[in-house]
Amino acid sequence: MTDWHGEYPPSRPVRVEGGLTLRSKRGDIARTWWSRRFIEVLESFGMGGRLERGRRYARSGQVMSLSLSTSLVVALVMGSRPEPYRARIGVRKFGDDDWRRIEHALADRAVFAAKLLAGEMPPEIEEVFGELGLTLFPRSLRELSMDCTCPDWEVPCKHLAATCYLLAESFDTDPFEILAWRGRSREDLLDRLRELRDPIPAADESAEDALPRLEDSLDSFWLRPKVPAVPEPEEPVARHPDAILDQLDPLTVLGHSITEELRPLYRRIADA
Structure with missing residues (x-):
């Protein structure tokens, strides 16, 4: 039943035990620049006021589960009904050709792989995507889709908004x-970056062709191989035990040559 304005009267959500809750209990939710950027992008689409409706849901644990896969985030959010609502947020994924260009651009700069492995998104990464004519975050609503099984026709509803906040914190x-x-x-991207930064050299086909074939070596297989003659050892060059001192710069202290003072010591050590 609706009121005279045609809106659903406010109702209390069903409490959830063990739901997902935000670490932030007050103030801003996103801590890192990349998760803040995600919230800013959503607000730039005119969703700012609607997002606020889901902040209380996200902090009180109404989101029961959140899963992220390629181009799609799905959450189960408990509202005022006995069954949870399913909230979905989709984004346009990059194709294989786009990802090949991205991977080559990231591999050219070792700092990106190092920072990503350390759990940090380098701010310059947006410039890399921009140089390729792409954006890391959705640039318009056409690249983003949202739907929920709740009866609220506005997008985002509070269930989708709560999902957005938890998604931003997972990006953190x-x-x-x-x-x-x-x-x-993560695995596919890092494996590809390692391949591009440390390619395995191709086998030298000319060296393989130089090896004798087995069928051409059957007659000589059991013969004793010819051992090349060992050359006579050259007579060692005599070296003075204090020769290393000749490689040092002259060192004089109070008019005495430290280098010359050390020579008798080096010779006595060698004799011993």
């Missing part, structure tokens, strides 16, 4: 999730 914890959302998992 692991920046690779942003890249996975766009189509590349």
